[in-house]
Amino acid sequence: MLKIKGLDKRFLVNGREVVALQNIDLDVKKGEFITIVGHSGCGKSTLLKIIAGLQSQDVGTITCHDRQILGPGTDRGMVFQEHRLLPWLTIRENVGFGLQGIDRKEKERLVEDHLRLVQLEGFGDAYPKQLSGGMAQRAAIARGLVNNPEVLLLDEPFGALDALTRIQMQKEVLRIWEEEKTTMILVTHDIDEAIYLGQRIVVMSARPGEIKAVIPVESSNAKDRGSTEFASIKKRVLRHFFAEEEWAAVEYAI
């Protein structure tokens, strides 16, 4: 459904050219959950922003259902690390923010449906600052989904949450994904999160930002953080981040 071909992106930092992304190829199937892991600054967020249409690539193409992506569109929703709910709008107004030019009744219905989906019914009239971090992020997910996008892009959505809330939110997202069957691409630097959520894990290296490996998570056992499958996938992912001589120590530590 979403096809990324030969994507390059360069930035000028203090007059020096930095290769943010190099030769990125990725096919995302409809309904798939893809997680992208990598160091900070490996270009994974840039990749997400290019898919969203907020930035443009230098070389390469992205197509969604064979239509080229040239800018933002309601066929793609996005959730950021900070919830980015507008402080002056209620949760209800925030969730409906992207619903333009549709009938009022229909809009109300969609907003209520999505508030229910993220279990925030009853909080529609609250302002964002009255909500906890986890609840605000749920509202942001509802806003991202309310247009019924083909794909939901999540840019380290739980990075600012505490560890317990993060685990809860991971479960939530998995539930929402199973319920809505929306294609999801989630960027994270948390390998456990990537394994727990993803059907395929895209491992990226930094400078230049390249795809090192795509690791499938096939067995449903692998979703159990205590299982041997989980541990073995984690090892496979970690293997890509360490040089040969470091690996022995790292392997011992996990």
Added chain:
Amino acid sequence: MSNNRTRRYLTGSLLPILIALGWQAATGMALFTPAILPSMDRVFKSFVEMAASGQLAEDVLVSLSRVVKGYVVAVALGVVMGTFMGMSDFLHNFFSLTLNAIRQIPILAWIPLIILWFGIGEESKIAVIVLGAYFPVLVNTISGIRQTPQGYVEVARLYRLSRWTVFRKVYLPSALPQIFVGMKLGLGISWVAVVASELIAASAGIGFRISDARSLMQADVVIVGMIVIGVLGLLMDKALSLVFHKATPWTR
């Protein structure tokens, strides 16, 4: 909560009470001649006389109407121009150097030119107020608009909202608290400006009353005028605060 508020008001009213006591003591001990500092009694009597004769009400109405007219024009100009300058880098670069220079010129220095251009009628008085109140509104609107978090603008871009919608739903509410700061500053300056403008050639108004009383050596009338301005200004400031509070429920 309400206890807190009572305490705040009590603390705030300590200083006026102390000043009144000091004033009372100074005049009671006849430290100054009444021409320099009249007693509180004397000032209060003047206040009652001026109120009874209807002169005070007339002066207040005249000055208040000038302030309101000038202030409304200044706010409209400042918010509209500030919005354009805040949203367009070109307009900002084009105007800011010139406007910054003009901003440095005190209102009093403008008065001679304003008299030459607008004469000595109502127009010149209102022009002085507009000029005084315009800049704080403008400067704060620009800075409020420019400080809009880019993250919110990015969210608006995701949904391809029109420029007008983005302004209405993102830039304007984000800048509102800062615009209100500018509006409050502007209101204070409007009172400064109205008094200055009534020095020009006025036959009524609080500023006129004060300068007229000075030439007649009536310090009590001068003080009545000053206190009335202080109280009126404070009331209008509080009224604005109330409106702003209602207009920005999310900041509570």
